[in-house]
Amino acid sequence: MMTDELSIGVDMGGTSLKVAVVRGTEIVERCEPVNTREYNTPQELIDSLGEQLRVLREQHPTVRAVGMGLPGFVNHAEGVADSLTNVPGWYDVPMRQILEKASGLPSSVENDANCMAYAEWKLGAARGMHDVVCLTLGTGVGAGVVANDQLLRGHLGAAGEIGQVSIDYRGRIGHYGNRGAVEDYIGNNELMREAQMFYAATAQGVPKEMETPVHLENAAKAGCPVAQALWDDAACKLATCLLNCHYILNPQAFVIGGGISKAGELLFVPLRRYLKAQIYPKHFAELQILPAKLGGDAGIIGAARLALDDLQQH
Amino acid sequence: MMTDELSIGVDMGGTSLKVAVVRGTEIVERCEPVNTREYNTPQELIDSLGEQLRVLREQHPTVRAVGMGLPGFVNHAEGVADSLTNVPGWYDVPMRQILEKASGLPSSVENDANCMAYAEWKLGAARGMHDVVCLTLGTGVGAGVVANDQLLRGHLGAAGEIGQVSIDYRGRIGHYGNRGAVEDYIGNNELMREAQMFYAATAQGVPKEMETPVHLENAAKAGCPVAQALWDDAACKLATCLLNCHYILNPQAFVIGGGISKAGELLFVPLRRYLKAQIYPKHFAELQILPAKLGGDAGIIGAARLALDDLQQH
Structure with a gap:
């Protein structure tokens, strides 16, 4: 497999569409991100994307393929976006x-x-691993599963929806009617709603700056026990989701990226503790919990690489 | 792959060891089951099993391989039983x-x-399916996962431990220190403990015969609302485990066998209802929930077949 070939990666999120020409992990050329909320219909957005693709292809005639990631249920085999969550x-x-x-x-x-x-x-x-779960923690909790050296897609391409894993059979009702989905507890917005609720019940009340996970991170690092307890609680909930992945998939590693993973040891230390307490020791000893390496461009890089690898299948 | 070849299947449970010569789904010759509790050490049991194997091989010289299932963490690749749960x-x-x-x-x-x-x-x-989860509901909740046309084993062979999937991050502490494992709610013993607790709180008290799931099944079929509510509750808990499998694996089907699955529609009707309410409609429409076909010999038959298929790998 030649990995120095050029391909285009497209990463569509809930609010922005990012397009770039990619070689391996290198972004060769990046378009100005598009705010998806400025478009009223899929067709308008598709027309704008089409224009970007035409321009990039003219500038980089050796580009071989296009790969696109979309935020929702996507059937890779059929090439169809079934439903986009947000x-x-x-x-x-x-x-x-x-x-x-x-x-x-x-x-x-x-x-x-x-x-x-x-x-x-x-x-x-996770390079070279045969079985791994890679997560991204942000507005939602997303993931992809590699099992037996293959990206796990399942019957309809909907595998790896780890954000929907229930951690409480009597829990909150989520997007698909499902109770206790972990992303309804530790998604950015839910985490901060919880934080505000907890602070509101303290003598000090809600601090002036307590809107984003970064504020919560700063408060915990400054020694605030409320913020520290909230990170511990988030780690406990995430651990239950990862435990479920462990018992079903037995991966070699969890690779964790995205917004709230930036809290670093605030999240990772209690996460390891909760996992260690709940996994057979011989198995925990061989389980790696690793930070993601590729940062915010991982989606573009992966889409671009997938499109190249798919060329081999045709 | 010739499936009319003979092989020996060994099924070790918590209390019995069953050995048979198998051809396809046919049990050609079956040994008297051994009560594993009569043996004080693994070595004693192994000696007894070795004697059975020697006898069977003499009687069936065309037997090509031996496959054995054990109740716990087994590393197929290394051929080692890491730890047996009970x-x-x-x-x-x-x-x-x-x-x-x-x-x-x-x-x-x-x-x-x-x-x-x-x-x-x-x-x-599940014949011919590419992605499927097969469960057995008994003293514990066991399962095997097929993904991408392969039995999913994971990094250390411990994949498919669906009984350990948590349905409550604050739940009961189970065998591996893990909280809320579904088998700690709907395993035979836990189900009946729950039943007795609920009946004890009613005006009628605990019925005379209320020791096994069959008693609970009979009570529900006779119209007892307490028993019916208990089956509904068990279905709700099992549904959460299956939801988690669905969102992680997106299988085409769940195949359900074992003791409490014999309650039939008492379990399956509310189970389908809880799943339907919590899965994206297009995906639920293509999800099959099927009773197992091979009954109590499935373990022996599978072990025997696996041993034959493994011959192709060597």
Whole structure:
């Protein structure tokens, strides 16, 4: 497999669309990110993306393929975006066909977190591993699973939706009617709602700056016991999700990236403690918990690499 | 792959050891089951098993391989039983080597629930499926996972331990220190403990016959609302475990066998209802929930078949 070839990676999030020409882990050329909220229909966004692809292809005629990650249920085999969790109006969009028509290049579509995981597995922290779960902690909890040296897709391409794993059968009702989904507890917004609720019940009340996980991180590092307890609680909940992955998949490693993972040892120390207490010692001893390596471009890098690897399959 | 070849299947449970000569799904000859509790050390049991293997091989000289399922963490690749959940004294037993020495035949070892799942996948209810989870509901909750047309084993062979999946991050502390393991709620003993607790709180008190799931089944079928509520509750808890498998693995089907699955529609009707309410409709529409086909011999049949299939790998 030649990995010095050029391909285009597209990373669509809930609010932005990022497009770049990629070689390995290198971003060769990056377009100005597009705010997806400025577009009223999928077609408008698709037209704008098509224009970007045409321009990039003219500038880089050796580009071989296009890969795109989308935030929701994506059927890679059929090339269809079934449903995007936080983007209204996207149902059963034949996105691979649209990309191929717009770019004139072989194209692949995949779930955005699967693209991130693919990048960490092929080129990042999980390189060379056969069984690994790569997570990204942000507004949601996304993940991709590698099992037996393959990206696990399942029957309809919907595998790896770790944010929907229940940690409480009587818990909150989430996006798909499902109770206790871990992302409904430790997603950025839910984490901060919890923080404000806890602070409100203290003598000091809610601090002036307590809107983002970074504020909560700073408070914990400054020694605030409320903030420290909240990080411990988030770690406990995340640990239960990872335990479930462990008992079902028995991976060699969890690779963790995304926003709240930046809290570092605040999250990782209690996370390791909760996992150690709940896993058979011989198995815990061989389980690695690693920070992601590729940062915010992992989604683009993974989509671009996946599209190249898919060329071998055709 | 010739499936009319003979092999020996060994199914070791918490209380009994069953050995048979198998052809496909047919039990050609079955030994008298051995009560494992009559043996004080692994070595005594191994000696007894070795004697059975020698006799069977003499009687069936065309037997090609031996496969054994064991109740606990088994590393198939290394051929080692790491730890057996309910059988004291079994740690790091090089069981494949022991079987090969005793029988003079190529041998394989695997987790018992994985053997059951292997049988249902190769020869039973899940035949021809690429992604499936096969469960057995009994004293514990065991399972095997097939993903991408392969039995999922994970890094140390410990994948598919679905009974340990947590349904409550603040739940009961289980065998490995882990909280909220589903088998600590719906395993036979826990289910009946719950039943007795609930009945004790009613005006009628605990019925005379309320020791086994069959008693609870009969009570529900006779119209007792306490028993019906208990089955609904068990289905809700099992549904959360299956939801977690669904979101991580996206299988085409759940195949369900073992003791309490015999309650049939009492369990399956509310189970489908809880799953339908918590899965994206397009995905639920394609998810099958099927009863197991091969019954109590699935473990022996799967172990025997696995040993034959492993011959191709060597």
